[in-house]
Amino acid sequence: MAKKLINKKSRVSVTKKRWYALKAPKVFDNQLFGETTAADPKLLVGRGVKVSLNTFMKMKRSGNMELKFKVIEVKGNDCLTEFEGMFMPVPLVKRIVKRAKRRIDDSFVVVTKDDVKVRLKPLLLIKKTVQRGVLTDLKRKTQDYCLNYAKELTYNELINKVIIGEIMKNLKFELKNVYPVMSVEMRAFVKVKK
Template sequence: MVRVKKVKHKKWFKIFAPPYFGKVEVGEALAAEPKELVGRTVEVTLSDLTNDFSKQHVKLKLKVKEADGENVTTDVCHFEISLPYLARLVRKRVTLIDEVYKVETKDARKMK
């Protein structure tokens, strides 16, 4: 007798930004169950979240932290400023100084 694999039908789930960005929809993801989305990352620009075109050079990586029903919530896990933007700021006879700090936020999260 031939064994038949059961196919799980996948659905589209809406991904939302954190509440401090106004819970803006940042995309959709395909999965069979919402719990499969936990841990995935989505990359967006800050201008997509704030509708401010002058913030186009800032990229954010949002990591899915919670999935309930059709909606998925995220949290910021990475923050980056594009290299062409930095190169435009640094001109001749100007030195770019990179500093790395370890800080703790008000909600007791450690960031580097």
């Protein structure tokens, strides 16, 4: 005779998740830029969110940049975020560098007028091969310019200048005296944690 199968039903406690709207900081006019789910609002605090710059600005050059936000507070169904940084994805860097003969990467910390430390990672592209002394001068001039530029601006103003590309345009003009640079890009812009 065939054995009788016994179906055991197990109880699984399911907590229902809710949707929470992500709200950008004041620099981005407190725009809603997405949604996330969580069973408990306490789990949202500290969560990182990456989003394209194109969601905030409809600019030709901004589509590929990634912005990183961190949830700092939950009010009702809204998550308040703070700006953590801006990054250029690696495939985009590779595509840009293909056209150049030489690339100069740099990384340094600048301090803004309101004493916020920010790590800048500029990327300089040159069409021809140059001597090492010229490369050193370009790096030194880049650091000096960015340090002095950041001292005069608050953190929010510096974010805006980097996003619209004004700092890169002015830096390219300044470096023309040392050696004509093909392109200046900001590979990363990160707020340094205390």
